Amino acid sequence: MKTHLILSLKNLNFKLGKNTLLGVIGPVGSGKSSLLQSILGELDIVEGTLAVHGTLSYASQEPWIFSGSIRQNILFGSDFDKARYDEVLKVCELRKDFDQFPDRDFTLIGEKGANLSGGQKARINLARAIYKDADIYLLDDPLSAVDSIVSKVLYEDCINGFLAKKARILVTHQVYYLNTANHILVLNNGGIEIEGTYSQLLKSDNPLTVHLTEEIEEILKRQKSQDSAIEEQEARKISTTDVSKVNGKMKAIAKEMQEETSKGKVKGSLFLEFFKSGMSICEIVFLVSLLTVAQGSATVIDWFISFWTNIEEYQMTLNRTAVNGSLNSTVVDESVPFYMNWSSQTCLIIYGAILLFCLVTTLSRSLSFYKFILNCSENLHGMLFTGVTNTYMRFFDKNPSGRILNRFSKDIGSVDEILPRMLFEAARITLKMLGHLALVLYVNPASVIVVIILGILFSFIRIVYLRSSNNIKRLEGRMKSPVFSHLTATLEGLTTIRAFKAQNILRAEFDKHQDSHTSAWFMFISTSSAFGFSLDVICLMFIGSLTFSLIGLGEYFNLTGGDVGLAINQASALTQNIQFLVRFSADISNQLMSVERILEYKELIPEQQPEKPLLPSKSWPDKGIVSIEHLNMKYIEDGPTILKDVSVKINPKEKIGIVGRTGAGKSSLISAIFRLTPLEGKIYIDDINTKDITLKQLRSKVSIIPQDPILFSGTLRYNLDPFDEYSDETLYRALNEVELKDPNNIINRLENRVMDRGSNYSVGQRQLICLARAIIRNNKILVLDEATANVDPQTDALIQRTIREKFADCTVLTVAHRLNTIIDNDRILVLEAGEVVEFDHPYLLLQNKFGVFRKMVEETGIAMLRQFLETSSQNYQKLID
DSSP states (O other), X not given: OEEXXXXXXXXXXXXXXXXXXXXXXXXXXXXXXXXXXXXXXOSBOOSSOXXXXXXXXXXXXXXXXXXEEHHHHHHTTOOOOHHHHHHHHHHTTOHHHHHHSTTGGGOEEOGGGTTSOHHHHHHHHHHHHHHSOOSEEEEESTTXXXXXXXXXXXXXXXXXXXXXXXXXXXXXXXXXXXXXXXXXXXXXXXXXXXXXXXXXHHXXXXXXXXXXXXHHHHHHHHHHTOOHHHHHHTTTOOOHHHHHHHHHXXXXXXXXXXXXXXXXXXXTHHHHHHHHTTOOHHHHHHHHHHHHHHHHHHHHHHHHHHHHHHHHHHHHHXXXXXXXXXXXXXXHHXXXXXXXXXXXXXXXXXXXXHHHHHHHHHHHHHHXXXXXXXXXXXXXXXXXXXXXXXXXXXXXHHSOHXXXXXXXXXXXXXXXXXXXXXXXXXXXXXXXXXXXXXXXXXXXXXXXXXXXXXXXXXXXXXXXXXXXXXXXXXXXXXXXXXXXXXXXXXXXXXXXXXXXXXXXXXXXXHHHHHHHHHHHHHXXXXXXXXXXXXXXXXXXXXHHHHHHHHHHHTTTTTOOHHHHHHHHHHHHHHHHHHHHHHHHHHHHHHHHHHHHHXXXXXXXXXXXXOSSOOOOOTTOSSSOOEEEEEEEEESSTTSOEEEEEEEEEEOTTOEEEEEOSTTSSHHHHHHHXXXXXXXXXXXXXXXXXXXXXXXXXXXXXXXXXXXXXXXXXEEXXXXXXXXXXXXXXXXXXXXXXXXXXXXXXXXXXXXXXXOGGGTTSOHHHHHHHHHXXXXXXTOSEEEEESTTTTSOHHHHHHHHHXXXXXXXXXXXXXXXXXXXXXXXXXXEEEEETTXXXXXXXXXXXXXXXXXXXXXXXXXXXXXXXXXXXXXXXXHHHHHHX
């Protein structure tokens, strides 16, 4: 197999039969996920053959959740079979979760499962895969995102129970389950290092399998003596209070995720806001003056043509009468203005001068206008970008990416391309219309009555039109967001979509969103057409009435042929321009919807920054003391308090484990340390209140390795050192320390390409790159958010060893879902419902038989409790000695 000219798999030979469980294990980057991708047809075959007999179902390593109900995510286009559906919910441990939700499995979930926990997303992803009645099930590490108790239930009841009669390929890092697998493949560098049954692997002297089998045997001893009664009853217990809390949270999130839309006509202040965004008062005055002068020169040209025509008409009459001898030339010269005797050459020179002046001012007008207006749109984009990037993280949880992309694509496109042209045309036509009006009234003052009536009619029609068109335009903009969101979700889940042969389902869903948007757009076009037709009828009536009035009143006003021609020409142009002006003004009002939507994001509440920030020393923090005093935190201003009066002090170099049940506030505490949400109370780092320094200073001095590793599109160098602060030697040293600098590894050059979200690297490799990034920063405080949940035991051991060695002099805070990862920590912080209930050495916490931490450990089994007591006792003895 190959992608981007790099062999992902090589020399693979195996056969999978019915009723067979094939386990696939191996270190990071060994090709486990690539094996499943090749079976799905996602990777090109360079050499050899691959035959798949039967239908496939697939559970991806990173859960794919799309916007919709939970049931829609599980069924994914399949027919609803109640018996099978209920059984799937049971074996995937989802029933009790659904009992917490306001509408059970009909509850709407946001983009990427914003209102679900990581474990819930993983189980829904697995439920989708097993609900499909397929012949072969490809399961890419479905057990890592859940705790050990739930993973055991999923393996026994789902993978080895519900799917027992199916062919299964299970990629996993929970190697202790593989003693029941029919066959095991151990991959390394894209090839099979060794294969066989569990018993055969135990007898192997291969260094890789020796390590894995030792891990298997050690954990199996713990699993055999677990207390199943405790697992079943205690681990999944949910109180009525918990259900009501989750109900309220789900409803609040669902309400938040609805897009707010303003109503009514566009406020006049939007014009002012738009121009103020990129122009000063002096620039506005200069631009208006330039527009007026340019249009004035154009109007003078029209007038001068009529003036020249009258001169030529007079001189022709004069010549004709002179020939007939009926007029004394001397008298004529004295009875008319001097300019009536101008020659054609003189008029031509004057006309040329006016035309040249008009050309210069018109060109200057256009260049200046677009320069200033594009400056406004550029600044609006800057405001939008600043507003989005400086707001709290909660904004991204409640707003789908499509909604945000809609602002940056469609709305910015309107402000960049459509609005400037319309504003320019409206300004030009307004001044041109005033010039035409002046000439018409100059010739026929009585026309003012018709013009006033015309203006009243146009204004009335415009008001009626805007009442509907503004709201329709808002609706059209709102309908565009689901199109972007659906497209984003589809691109992220392409592998799953193709594995389920669900292209038609997604296409139909896209068509539904596109039809909704097109319907709104068609309604907008229809109202615009009706508006234009009404204007055409009124303009036709005006031209007719003016023409008849000139014919009837021409002799009374002593009008010449030039005057009548000028009046009709200018009236025709006037009505046309009035029509265009009314249309453009209405279109501008509609396009200002985009300005309104952009300004909504400009007004997003920014993250708190101190007015006069302190400037800590470059070496801050040099100790790593973290002191939290009376910390309270809410995600929503009128929502529930997530953290309640949390007060703890963490000493230098301490290793602190943070534990608690789902919703206890573990991740919220990390958010508070990084000031990702508004908070009350104080957090000190080395005696400096984090509220007194800038967010950049704070976040650059605290490293984090998240559970879901984040990589950006670019190069490996950019992901390790985005601001070019470190030498190549430092970067390579960090890669060496996490064992990624290897000639046989695809990560061997800093200029290696990183695809979007790091999709060309495995999850484990991404995690190690994040670890390397933390090593490079060399900060005194490190936060781990279950950083080893999705990696194999070897990588887990590597990460733990690297943290112990490289961060021995650092304060380390570890959010743990698997208790064995923090049992050797100096102290453990136990949270429950946002409050600190215990904070002490793990050995002392385990001595309290009624303590929360003791109960959490008991739920993992008696053997695990004994081991924890032994390990913590040894560590505690070393501490007091």
